[in-house]
Amino acid sequence: MNRKKHLIYLMGVLCFLWAPNPFLLSQTTLRYVGSSTVGNFIRDADPFYEPLNFELNTEPESAGGERAILDGQADLAGVANIPCVEALSKGVVSSLIGWDAIGVLVHADLPVKNLTIEQLRDIFSGKITNWKTLGGPDLPVRPFITGIESATHKVFRSLVLGEAAYQNCTEVSPDVDILEKIRTTPGAIGQLSYSFMGDEVSGVRLVSVNGQELSLTNTNYPLTRPLYLLWWPGRRDIAEFVEWVLSPEGQRLVMKRFIGVREGLFLQDAGTGSLVVYTNTFAVEDGGTFFYPHRPYEILSPEHELIMRVSNHLSPNDETPTRVKLPVGSYLIRPESNDPAGQLFFVSIESGKLTRLDVRSHKNGAEPASQPSTEHKEPGQIFYPVGDLRLRGETDFRGDYRRFRGRFRGRAGVNVLLSPALKLNMRLTTTTNPDDPNSPYANFTSGFNQVSIVLDQAALTWQAARPLRFLLGKFSLPFEASGIYSELVWDADVQVEGAAFSLDYANLGPMKKMKWTSGAFLMSSFQSGNTGFWLHAHQGYFEWAFRPDQTLALGSGFLFFQNIKNADVSALTFDANAGNAVYEKLNIAGGDTLFSRHFESDFWLHDNFISWQYAGLPRPLRVKAQWVGNFGATHDRDGYALGLSYGRLNEKGEWRIYYQFQNMGQESVFSPFVQDDFLAQTGYRAHVAGIAYALNAKTSLHLWGLFSKNTLHPEPRATRIRLDLNLKI
CATH class of the missing domain: 3.40.190.10 (Periplasmic binding protein-like II)
Structure with a gap:
């Protein structure tokens, strides 16, 4: 009897399992919230994709879909624009399904x-x-x-x-x-x-x-936008649905209403096009002239995978955004920004055409452009000429001493793009003393037959891989500058000769920039006999964007001048700014005298600065503090500076004012390679102030005064007034 009961029970279970069961055959229902445009596709897909049913709410549109997925009020969201960074940063998965x-x-x-x-x-x-x-x-x-x-x-x-x-x-x-x-x-x-x-x-x-x-089928139509699905990871059923959407079957359904994702995503065999991105600019001071190169940006795939980082300038004085060659397809552009959330811009690259994207006009909160205009590509550009000319009127006062000079400086060069990762920078400059690295100026009264042309820069830059970069040759000291007046430790007219590398990281959350630079340089202009003078230089630099309109920068550098102490430098062919050189009177046969000079200290300099920039005003405001110490000296080894500036000069009608106070001990810096603007190089207290006005983007006037007092000797105060006309080529 028990066996019969068990058999009947077993047959009942099997019948229950074999019979049509509404519970076992029911489909999972997904809650879709978001774009009504994407919702049209979801409605189309519902009868074709059997494993799932969809419950649609398109009333909140794209913005509501992003909120719903973040708040857990939706299983699947659709947006007809680039997804917000907040959702992506919290781990929401996005997938481009079409345009x-x-x-x-x-x-x-x-x-x-x-x-x-x-x-x-x-x-x-x-x-x-x-x-x-x-x-x-x-x-x-x-x-x-x-x-x-x-x-x-x-x-x-x-x-x-x-x-x-x-x-x-x-x-x-x-x-x-x-x-x-x-x-x-x-x-x-x-x-x-x-x-x-x-x-x-x-x-x-x-x-x-x-x-x-x-x-x-018309990819030239200018008003297009990307379509994305958003969901949280861990849902296998949703992942399988998205995989089906991207399959040939799903894409055929997409292309009944939209441009399919396969139409524009990295079609390697469809040729290449070019991209130029006009990003915001930043100020670089090169020998007293301000240049405004474009900021870097990143190129990402539609799935937000990094493809490359573009520096967007070939040298610090290159104001032309870099042209990048890319395979035909669609990309996202992420400019460098103070906002850790950043902003993404959608571009489409077409075969044989140049795409231009200007992100400078988009403020925080503005929607990104998704389809820049295109035009026929110009011939590939390899050579980028650069240069500038300065005309200067200068008056000096010190006690009864008076002097007026009319001077000029001309610099011309070329940046050569040898490959996307390899650049060559070359520049010539004027001078009346080819052996003096501090003075590329010539006096009008000297006559042009006294002017020499010398090689000012010749360097290779190799971007080995992000973030590693190498420099080799003769180039500007590759340190980040303190700003306001930056030549306390190193004269911007002096170029180093040797090799350097840098590790440059960007957009690390609130850390806008983190950079380490190291180099070894031969001071050939300071060579004496068989003695080799070397400079070993290192700097760490950090920028924090603690608010979208505020940036805090910190720089700490070390400069080790080798073989300086007690070295005889009397054979130099120029006066090495003798602020901390020691002169000795030597008696030789016949009663003649000879002045020799040497340096009594080692120079192991520690250069530190902190600066704060505020962009919430009509013009940028910058405040900085700087301290310099020489650990190789036993006295007068410290110097400091405090300064502020307001404004910039990158457009017609712009202006900039600034002021800085500095107090430099006699042994705080190595005088041969520091500024020669003041009438003293070390052992002085000084003020510098000026105002500059941009006549246009390439021409500016600069009126400035330098007021100094020697702290070593009871000399009269020294005053120097300058008026510069700067023209950038």
Whole structure:
């Protein structure tokens, strides 16, 4: 009996398992929140992808989708723009599934067939209010836009309006309702994702933009944006769905409404194009002239994987952004920024064309541009000429002493891009004494026949790998400068000769920059007999962006001058700025005398500075403090400086004012290679102040005064007034 019961029980279980069971056959339902554009694809996919069902909420649009995935209110989110950095930094996974085209629609009775980006900007910013302005009928322009939560609203503004705001526009939500508004409103124009448009749409008409018709095969159409799915890792069912979306079957479904991801992602066999990115600039002082090279940026894949980091300038005085050659495809651009969250920009590279992207006008919170304009590529550029000319009037006062000089300095060179990782920098400069490294100036009264041309720089730079860089040859001391007035320890006109390397890290969370530099240099201009004088230099430099508009920088450098103490340097062919040289009177046969000179101290210099820059004012404000100590000396071995500046000179009409106080002990620095602007090199207290004005981006006037008092001898105060005209070539 028990056996029969067991058999009946077993047969019942098997029947239960074999029979259709609604619980066992039920599908998992995913909560989708986000872009209505991506939602159109999810609706298309629902009947084709059997393992999952979808519950859609597209009312919050892209911004709401990002919030929902972060708050755990959605299993899957869709955004029709580049995902926010907050979501990605917290571990949310993103996957690019395709590109959407934003169409410009007008009422069917309007005869307008094409509009330029500039005309669209004027329409949606309220400047054009009647179609008669554009050759149409005498009819008011009635612009309709999607709701503020819609990615279409934001991306269209970024691509068309730039920094301008929507004006006199009517918001419509949900997005698809714009079709009815345009159809029933004479003179109407609006924006809408192409995914909402079908063959059954009547009463509205698409117009071309910049002469390009909207179609899913026209990659030149200028109003496109990326489409992403977002989800948390660990969900195998969602990962399998995304894998299916990216499969040939899923992409065929995507391409019914959008441009498929396979159309533009690293098509290696489709040729190459070029990219130039105009990033924000930063100030570099080179021999008293300010240059504004473009800041670095990173190129990422659509999956946010780093492809390369671009320095975006070939040398500190190179103000032209670097052209980069890339395979045809789509990329994300992340400029160097004070904001740790950063900002991403979408670009598309086309075969044989140059793509330009200007991110300088996008402030914090602005939407990134996703499709820069393209043009036919210019011939590959290898040589980048650089140069500058300075005309100076200078007056010196010290007691009864007076002197006026008219002087000039000319520098010209070329940066050669030998390969993406290898650069050659060469520069010539004027001088009246080729043996004096401190003075590239010539006096007008000397006559041009007294002017010599010497090799000022000749160096190879090899970017071996991120972040490692090597320098070899004759070049500027590769230290980060303290700013304001930076020549307390090293004269910017003096070039080092030797080899150096640097490790340069960027965007490490709140650490904007971290750099270590080391080098060994032969001081050939200081050579005496068979004695070799060497400089070993090292510097650590750190920048913290503790707020988007504030940066704190800290630099600590070591300069070890080898074989200096007690060395006889009387054979030098120039006066080595004898601030801490010792002169001796020697008696020789016949009663003649000879002055010899040497240095009584070693020079093991420790140069430290801290600076704070604030960008929240109309012009940048910078404050700095600097301390220098010579551990190789026994007395007068310390020096310090305090300074501030306000302004910059990179555009016409800009100006900069500055002031700095410094007190330098006699042995605090090595006088032959420090500044020669003051009428003393060491053992002095001094003030320097000036104002500069940019006549245009390449020309500036600089009026400055240097006031010093010798602390070693009871000499009268010294004053030097200069007026410089600087022209950058």
